Amino acid sequence: MTATSPTVRSIWRGGRGPLLVGLIVLAVAVGGVLLAGIGGGGRSLDPGDSTLAGSSGLAELLRHEGVRVERVTSADAAARAATAGSLLLVTDLSFLRQDEVDRLAGLPGDRLLIGPGAMHPSLAPGLAPLSGTEDTARVRSREPECALPAAVQAGSAYMGGYSLRGPPGAIGCYPADGRPTLVSYQRDGRTITAVGDGQFLTNLRLTEDGNAALGASLAGTRPTLVWLTAPETLPELPGPEGKSFTELMPAGVSWAVIQLVIAVALVAFWRGRRLGPVVAERLPVVVRAAETVEGRGRLYRARRARDRAAAALRAGALHRLMPRLGLVADSGHDAIITAIAVRTGQDAGQVGTALYGGPPADDAGLVALAAYLDTLERQVRDS
Amino acid sequence: MALTGRAGLLAALAAVAVLLAPRPGLALAGAGLVLLAFILTDLALAGGVRPLRFERGGDRLVRLGQTATVELVATNPGRRRVRGVLRDAWPPSAGAAPRQLVLDVPPGESRRLAVTLSPTRRGDRESVKVTVRSLGPLGVAARQGSHEVPWSVRVLPPFLSRKHLPARLARLRELEGRHPALVRGQGTEFDSLREYVYGDDVRSIDWRATARRHDVVVRTWRPERDRRLLIVLDTGRTSAGRVGTAPVPPAGTPEHAMPPGWPRLDWSMDAALLLAALAARAGDRVDFLAYDRAVRAWVSGASRTELLSSLVNVMAPIEAELVEADSAGMVAAVLARAKRRCLVVVLSDLNAASLEEGLLPLLPQLSSRHLVLLAAVSDPRVAAMAAGRGTAERVYDAAAAERLMAGRRAITARLRRHGVEVVDAPPEDIAPALADAYLALKAAGRL
Incomplete structure (x- = not known):
């Protein structure tokens, strides 16, 4: 047999422990309330009330x-x-x-x-x-x-x-x-x-x-x-002809409300009963490989690390420029600057500042530096 | 047991009757009794769920991106008709459809039901339970019960890069000298002598054999065969990072909830499969090792025809482990398995930090006995970030991306100095790039 649904016996076996505990809790609660007596919460300044609020x-x-x-x-x-x-x-x-x-x-x-x-x-x-x-x-x-x-x-x-x-x-x-x-x-x-x-x-x-x-x-x-002192139960507010709201209501309404509660309970049971189990699954971790890079970028931004950012951008640009200029990495700065200036027609001093100058003074300077490096690369590529 | 919407509807209608009835208390009690009687009748007359018998059949293997059909045969040995709904519960990533099946089995008969699985990721998918809700004749209440009918479907890697195989095989044939244009084989291994035909390169005429045979004979060359290839898949934490765009997106996933790409591991598997297919056709022996801190998979000595199927089979259940890979253990495992010189293809990541601490110090052990090729999947998103300009935010991101790329270049240069071949390509290109690197090595006779 492949059936896995619980039988009446297995439900009884599995459920009797919790049921017993529940019954004990219920008995203790009911007994405690009965022993304590049905005292209302203190009636303030009532001469017949012996609680702390009474008088x-x-x-x-x-x-x-x-x-x-x-x-x-x-x-x-x-x-x-x-x-x-x-x-x-x-x-x-x-x-x-x-x-x-x-x-x-x-x-x-x-x-x-x-x-x-x-x-x-x-x-x-x-x-x-x-x-x-x-x-x-x-x-x-x-x-x-x-x-x-x-x-x-x-x-x-x-x-x-x-x-x-x-x-x-x-x-x-x-x-x-x-x-x-x-x-x-x-x-x-x-x-x-x-x-x-x-x-x-x-x-x-x-x-x-x-x-x-x-x-x-x-x-x-x-x-x-x-x-x-205030009476224990307030008198009902009389409506026209001395009838209160509940007296005016047809007798069937309260019964119909009970029946509606039953209907809601049945609908809840209908919708709440699952067809089969909830299936859990061990899922693989979902992590983008670029997350560390994004984190480093945010760190740069948070610390305003313009010096490091500019150095990384310059190194990247130089790496792409070198082969196009026919130079190698250990060519001198001057040789590289001259080669770029000749190829692009840009001012050598400006090229030198862009490639080997100090870190930009502010974020706008960094953005401008990145754009200028892009321009150099494009001009070298197109020339 | 279970109720249907009819029970709730009846109870709601009864509320109207109770409201209008002259004796509402009695009406309420009557309605309750009638409803209870309906429910009990249904429960008593519904077909039994417990005695049902189930058998399964259908697909055991499916490639990711394709659909599998699993059949379920329900037999009703009871005396009452079982009419209702059935749910075959599978894990969510199995993509089982439809969610509910209509079941109607007359007594003593069987019905065949089919569930279609469109899995959204690799691995083994096991069915959980079959739940049947058997409706009573009034349709107010139903019996419900579950059966365990085990079945598992192995979802294989999709081998998307097989579209690159014909082009690489053509190049291979060219290398072997079997090209229709009669190009002299570029290999270095002597193959055979054959008669000269018009168009052959005169430089390949073997004069000694020609003198013996009274006929012009040419030597043919071919690339070395029966070389050994060991593909090592790093399944450590660096292989869990997702790159590119998932080629097999889960069905019905909205655009914003798309998983960010595929793990590096899956791209590496794809590249490994293309390389294995190519090497098997080239006559080389291919072994496969998956390793992080222990051996996850090991395939050795598979025949040419069985290689691919056994590879996808062992690859299917491998997931990236979130631990730092143990490079020393990996090198030891490789050295223990590869007794003779072979090409060791390590599919890992060019992560400067983990390589410097892990593989780099151990490389001499490996490269002194074997030819090592390291293939890594680069992240196209990093390249996109490096091109970001305009705002300070994007420029800082671009700087971070440039820094990572510089790190990869530096580690690549160091590896090359150690005599290690490096293939660093974006996810879509890693498989053909690795295959080309292999063909280049073969053409150069370095295997």
């Missing part, structure tokens, strides 16, 4: 101090929880619609706005609008340099980010380049505090400097803290 540490600290921490993820929930004696902590507004933000602005109680995502004119009236990245300062440990009791008590804290400018009468703390990154002021009978960056509240930074004290002092001013 569960601060929430726990506040609960210890007797503050009721209400974690809310929507404007509705915030409105239900907020009272005149509560503090609304906002870190992000990107998941709220404009009417929801306006509703938040109408809620009673104090406000603590953390980070640029929470700065909204309706939530922080009078605060200067932020513009561009030139207002961003590096986040690092900074001194309070102000009279705000919470800041004085806490001392240095991990602050920076957006620099702020409050309305007249506002207290600005933790200045970066002379502009405060924490602003606190009174407006309509409530205290509004805005902070340029929220990193000092995260579990990562809470234990450094006076971060914990500052966070607790800022967030723990009222018996109830309403902590607004």
Whole structure:
């Protein structure tokens, strides 16, 4: 038999080792993921998140101090929880619609706005609008340099980010380049505090400097803290009649897409299956014999070796001229120059310079020399 | 197994059906099952590839530039018809065509298929595998399998210079005195006595024999016969450099991708073949040695009729080795093989550096016992570069080319002082130039 295709048995024999290794790798990966628990990547400044980006540490600290921490993820929930004696902590507004933000602005109680995502004119009236990245300062440990009791008590804290400018009468703390990154002021009978960056509240930074004290002092001013954070899953954007895009799509489309994927896979297998092996061949080396000469030419050019180039050209020209002049190689220079001058009618001095002179001063001189030698050869040949 | 475009097309059409169906999930499952059923049916009903039997026949030898035909007989001992495509896989430089053959073998029958090879370079080409894709009756899926059916084709040097042979043979006949114009043979070896005929040179009348025979008898002369000739081919690194334009360009090669000429080795082989053909006709014994750091090929004592075929046969697989040739070893190999005086023709390169270090110091050993002729292929591109003028770039190149040519002239002069004949010619002229040099030596009686 001449067949060389693998049989089912030979495929199994050859493939079981790699298959086993693959299965082990898969099992380890799945097991590792299951053991580690399905934790999302940290949700920034979430009081219920215990990763380094979350703020569960601060929430726990506040609960210890007797503050009721209400974690809310929507404007509705915030409105239900907020009272005149509560503090609304906002870190992000990107998941709220404009009417929801306006509703938040109408809620009673104090406000603590953390980070640029929470700065909204309706939530922080009078605060200067932020513009561009030139207002961003590096986040690092900074001194309070102000009279705000919470800041004085806490001392240095991990602050920076957006620099702020409050309305007249506002207290600005933790200045970066002379502009405060924490602003606190009174407006309509409530205290509004805005902070340029929220990193000092995260579990990562809470234990450094006076971060914990500052966070607790800022967030723990009222018996109830309403902590607004982004929901885990954003609600789908409702289209007309309250239907989202996927709801409007016919049910068959997603199935048809699956079928198309199958079709593409089949076409890929059809095109990808080779008829027979790829044949490799040991090829001879391909190198032009003239390569060394070309390399030498480039070396001459790179080094501007006009002396050597001129000498080679002169030697070549003389070799071709000699037999035509009836001279031999060891004839004297003068005899050769005279013979050429007589044959061609050229000036003997010029011929002598061309054949035995110094190297040309520049590349143009070399080109001219080559052309002149050619002329001499042609005239001797034709005469 | 393999699928066809029909499988993909069916799956794509099924996507439309799934899109329009009232129960798309069911439609998807149904389409998948139908497709799977089609594929399985085809795989089950396709003719078996494994039991197929193959036999080969056809050409074993081909000259570079010509085409060989290799036949493949496929026998189907199974019960089902094998219908589909077959690929006979050869290395790319074998130039196998067509790429795919249509195969249709009814059960119990055989079919003869032919693959045409147009090789693009010398050497042995071995077939790799025969792969058959046997389609099922629905044309959706196919069985695929391979068989090993060994066959090798030896691609011989093309011997392009044989067009120069008739002219050289005519000159040879002239030398031997067998020319119709009754010119006296120019050789120095006494051949025979024959009767004088009108037109013979009176100086060749042998008076002593004439006195004995009562008839005017002339001596005839001919060049020496049964001389020895050893052709030494240098297969070292200098023989790998490509010169001239390849006379047998690979088919379908675009202009810009043309290989830069032929290796010196191939030109040298061409010249060696013309020289061997000529010397064999002249009645000389020709031996052949290919050497770089070891003996690559050795042909000795081939009869006149077999010489050329055995030469091309041993030359075919020789490739240039990318090592510096070992001249001492080469000289030793020549001295060990050539016991009697002979003409040693070394086909190498006039590379000043490698000759000065390699062959030159050893030449006295060789030239004291043998007549040495060194033939080298010059590079026409260097000559073209030497004529470059106009820009500084081209003048510098011209200077480099002049320098190389001066080096070749110097080494040629040194070799001639050592009593070595030198033939230095561009690739297209090296074979006739070498043949002429040989004829000149023969005419001068220096063999």
